[in-house]
Amino acid sequence: MSEASDEKRPASYRPGAMARLTQLATGVFSPLISLAIVLAIWSLVAAFQVVPEAIFPSPWSVALAFGEMVQNGVFVSDLSVSLSRAAIGFVIGASLGVALGVLTGRVTAIRTVLNPFMTLLRPIPAIALVPVAIVWFGIGEGSKYFVISYTVFLTVWFNTHHGMEYIPEIYLRASRSLGTGRLREFFAVIIPAAAPHIFAGIRLGVALAFLSLVAAELSGASSGIGYRLQESRQYIRTDRMFALLIELGVLGAVIDTIVHRIGKRLVHWEQS
Numbered sequence: 001m002s003e004a005s006d007e008k009r010p011a012s013y014r015p016g017a018m019a020r021l022t023q024l025a026t027g028v029f030s031p032l033i034s035l036a037i038v039l040a041i042w043s044l045v046a047a048f049q050v051v052p053e054a055i056f057p058s059p060w061s062v063a064l065a066f067g068e069m070v071q072n073g074v075f076v077s078d079l080s081v082s083l084s085r086a087a088i089g090f091v092i093g094a095s096l097g098v099a100l101g102v103l104t105g106r107v108t109a110i111r112t113v114l115n116p117f118m119t120l121l122r123p124i125p126a127i128a129l130v131p132v133a134i135v136w137f138g139i140g141e142g143s144k145y146f147v148i149s150y151t152v153f154l155t156v157w158f159n160t161h162h163g164m165e166y167i168p169e170i171y172l173r174a175s176r177s178l179g180t181g182r183l184r185e186f187f188a189v190i191i192p193a194a195a196p197h198i199f200a201g202i203r204l205g206v207a208l209a210f211l212s213l214v215a216a217e218l219s220g221a222s223s224g225i226g227y228r229l230q231e232s233r234q235y236i237r238t239d240r241m242f243a244l245l246i247e248l249g250v251l252g253a254v255i256d257t258i259v260h261r262i263g264k265r266l267v268h269w270e271q272s
Contacts, residue, residue: 057239062246065239074228079247082213082224085141089148090209094202096149097156101198104157105164106190118157126151126212130220139220144213151212152205159201163194199263206259210252 039059045051046058053061069075104111104118126147133143167190175189217226225244232240 054236055238057242061239062242065237066243066247069228069240069243075247078223078225078228079251082217082226083251085144085216085224086148086209086213089145089213090152090205092145093149093152093209094156094205097153097201097205098160098198100153101157101160101201102164105161105194106186111161111165118154122154122158125215126208127215127218130215130218133216134220143220144216147216148209148212151208155208156198156201156205159197159204160194163197164190167193195267199259199267203256203259203263206255207252210248210255214248 042059045056046053046061050056057065066075069078100114104114129147129150130143133146137143137146171189171193172185175185180188213224214226214229217224218230221227225248229241229244232238232244
């Protein structure tokens with residue numbers, strides 16, 4: 001009797017469907033509620049002039065500044081230039097980071113030689129390398145690519161190295177007990193086991209690519225979001241500065257979400 005009633009019950013009443021609807025509603029409305037609260041507090045601070053407008057602009061002033069940049073074509077041109085720089089620097093840094101992380105994680109001789117040097121490089125911030133990059137590559141695109149790829153490389157390398165070095169021994173013993181060859185073991189056991197760490201490094205590398213992008217564009221650039229921030233500071237246009245910061249935040253959040261979803265699909269066994 002209970003089985004028959006379950007079959008006649010609509011799909012929307014099933015616990016699984018209800019849980020998915022609740023999860024979807026939470027995922028959509030929670031960020032909107034959070035943003036609405038922040039915007040309300042921001043508007044109140046601006047309305048009561050707790051802080052001077054020149055220092056802390058109102059949401060309406062920021063929106064007008066954003067519209068001004070869109071109308072002048074500055075928004076689109078800076079966005080395309082910055083995205084191009086971030087993408088090229090990220091691809092270079094992530095590729096080198098994964099390749100070297102695999103080597104240092106699995107080859108003892110390479111790990112012994114390179115790990116001390118990599119440990120010395122990790123604490124050096126990207127902005128400290130901007131003067132060196134300009135001396136080496138000039139004020140052209142090469143210096144920007146170098147700064148961005150350097151930051152991404154270290155992060156991706158560290159996560160890849162950690163994932164490749166600490167493969168559970170039981171995985172390797174089970175693989176070898178079945179007579180699996182070294183090459184097949186590498187692609188069927190080691191890479192899948194390290195993949196969550198690798199994608200975690202790639203996701204963090206995306207965020208750091210934008211962070212180092214601004215550092216690279218603050219000096220020696222004539223276009224891009226970082227350059228526009230520097231220009232706005234010189235003219236004390238805090239409304240534009242806020243608009244550019246919001247643009248960076250939204251851009252980074254969107255790309256991070258995309259990378260996270262791709263990682264969940266590719267590394268689906270981690271969720272099970």
